[in-house]
Amino acid sequence: MDCIKQPSSNESTRSKISKTFSKCIHPQTPSRFPPNPKLRTLSEELNISLKDFKSEPKLTRTKSQRSNSGDLAQQEQAARNKAAKEALVAKLFASLSSLKAAYAELQSAQFPYNNDAIQSADEALVSELTVLSELKQRYLNKKLDLPPPHVTNLLAEIQEQQSNIKTYEITMKQLEWKMEQKDSEIASLRKKLEDTTKTNKSLEKRLNSSGVLFPLPNNTPLNELNQCHFIRVLHFVLRSLRHFVKQLVREMEVKNWDIDLAAKAIEPNAKFVKSKHSIFAFESYVSQVMFDGFNHHTFYLPDEGTKQPLKPQIFFENFRKLQSLTPSQIFTQNPRYPFAKFCRGKYLKLMHPKMECSFFGNLDQRKVVSSGAFPATEFFSLFAEMARRVWLLHCLAFSFDPPAVAFQVRKNCRFSEVYMESVAGEDDVISGDVTAAFTVVPGFKIGKTVVQSVVYLSPAKR
Template sequence: MESTRVTAPPKFGTLARTFNKILHLHRSVNISANGAGVAPEKDDYSIPKLKLSQNFSEHSSILSEGVSEFYKVEHEKQPQNLSSSEIEAMESLLANLFASISAIKAAYAQLQMAQSPYDPDSIQSSDLAIVSELKRVSELKHSYFTTDFIIPHTSFESQSALAAQIEEQRNLIKTYRITTNKLKADFKLKDSEICSLQFELLEAEKNNRTLESKLHPGRSLSALDGLHPSGLNPTHFLSVLRFTFKSIQSFVKLMVKEMESAGWDLGAAAGAIQPDVLHCNKPAHWTFAFQSYVCQKMFSDFHHKSYNLAAMEDRSMWGWRQFFDEFTQLRYVEHIQKLSQHSAIANFFRVKYLALVHRKMELSFFGNLDQRAIVSSDQSFPNSAFFAAFAEMARRVWLLHCLFFSFGEPESNRSIFQVRRGSRFSEVYMESIVEDKDVATAKCRPATVGFTVVPGFRVRWTLIQSKVYLLPSTSDDNQW
């Protein structure tokens, strides 16, 4: 059976030969640029001046077995030197070709840009520009095949090589600008999405605080949302004070847990701080001694605007508005690293931690002084649950301090006080921290103050009672 001879399609063969000519033409142009009159090297791929035969029956076309080569077209080649006019024509051809390709890229980029948001006018103009440039490329092709590389004055506007190169650069710049505008639009879209998500986050946090305030009254500051200085009153201060005392209780619980883990004698430790807690022989009362110790350290120099710290001396000149703005700014900032960026509160953390947590205490709890060293370094804060609990407590004390000085001048508008040991109990100035059932169990009634656990405050016309530990005594001993 005779095998059928396969002839390559004319259009495909022509395209392959065209690409070969363009590639090797660029080599010839580079050689001519390096030295006029220097003939290109003679090889099998040099471009002769010839007419492409339209009769493909004169050439054999064989389908190759390899994937990298489709057709091998044989033709007669007579190597010749290109004249200066032909070189100039080819330079102009290539420059115009690349200018058209860059124009197509720019128009296509504009077309994509016009899809979203939808712009019908821009889409139509981009489409026309693409069609126009494709026609121009087609005319360049026909000119190349029909005029022996010489570009005639055809219907399209031909340019010199330099002018075409300038046009190419302009098209590239146009493409970059379109891409930049696209990226800017994407950035604005992402930015709006971020703002939307931040708004949703704030709403979710607000709802969480509302639910938390209903579930645990006094443990959150949701009641102060949207607070304006003109609406500030002592009730707000009382809410923040309760909020602060809750964190003090939480820190004391953690501190007592560490004491137990380290094998401390809690009774002896509590008695060393406040001997009066040993009178009733109730281990539950030992916690009040530890709470008193923490409050003494945290509220020391509370009545000074600068907390009597040299590093914060500039705060002594602050007005009530600055303190209120800081309270508003830091009210919901809980992350330690964000708080460390605030120099004043970071300094407050360091001073209070070093005063509250003794070296022997930290060494007993953790077996080393690493946390103390980190705090003293002024570089960062320890990444531990113990310091995180301390930082939350210190943050709330700081917020209470800011709100305390937000009530304006004069100084008589506010004050902080504690009750001396042995003072007569007064329900006007004091509140017993011991529950009534504990007093009833002890079969005794309160008489005199043993020590102050939480100091009292006076804000404007309102007096906020101090929390005191009362010494129990029998009726025979209670003579006023």
């Protein structure tokens, strides 16, 4: 017979507590009593509170996420719009650069005229205007659906750089074309200058050979002779003198002479304002040699002190006779004529043997001149023509009564506008007091008329 085991006191106590707690959680309401809606069981209270506890944070997170996602979407849209506008502006500037290049090409094709290039440039111009019109319509209609902005910006920058390079190339071609035009003009002007120089030399040779060099008609009577005739002849003398000096300096340059040092040897105390003024020292040297003895009726020629009469009529007749002859004709017709002696003496005095040997490599020309002959060289022909004009001026000077006399200004004397004239003109601008550094060409007195001496000016020494 089985034994029934009685529950212990502890187990009975736990079961009672469990039943009591279960009744509290799940109360059994009798069917005859309706449920009260105001009363909530603990489980309902716990369920509600748990539901609220689980659902409330979820609702809060959803709202914040929605607000944040909306802001991000707006920011992204604004960024996309900004990038699209920047891309549109970049494309606009690129199109303007292309338009500029096309217009430059159109202008370049017109000078010189190129029909094919003009049509091509015109088509490119119309195409770029069309692109600009499309960009305008896109902007007005707010259709900025361009390719990715960074790609558009990159392509626009490449297009702009290419257009700028094309514009620079067109400009460079235009400048090269203009340079070619200028070069052709320079070549043409040089050719004209050479032709004019040759013509002038030919005319000068013809004038020298014909002897028609002075504006004094042969039928001019002695009693109508005046100072204007003397001044005209003097101007022709100075032109020949300067022409010879230029040839003299040119020979020095060919032989690599130091022109400034040679000028300093002639006028050691002179200070030239400009380097080109050194030629005035050579003009001074030549004029001093050629006009030395001008105031004497025979030019101090040897053995001519008493043979030459002092009558103005005789000097005037000599002037008329000699002005129609060339130096070579005078030498050939009468080698013993005073002019031949004058020409030989002035040449041997003017041309130092070392200078002549440097120019021509020998002294053959000097020997020919010393023998009384006329060397057939261009250099001596220039000198002889200058000497002939000085001799004719001397004859004309003694045709006056009293004779015209030459005067020379002392060095470093105060400048006087009555007796002096600056050789450099406007180039010789010196502030303050000035003095005559040296005389370039002597002055002349014809009765009461004074022909100014030509001097080179320098600042006055204090």
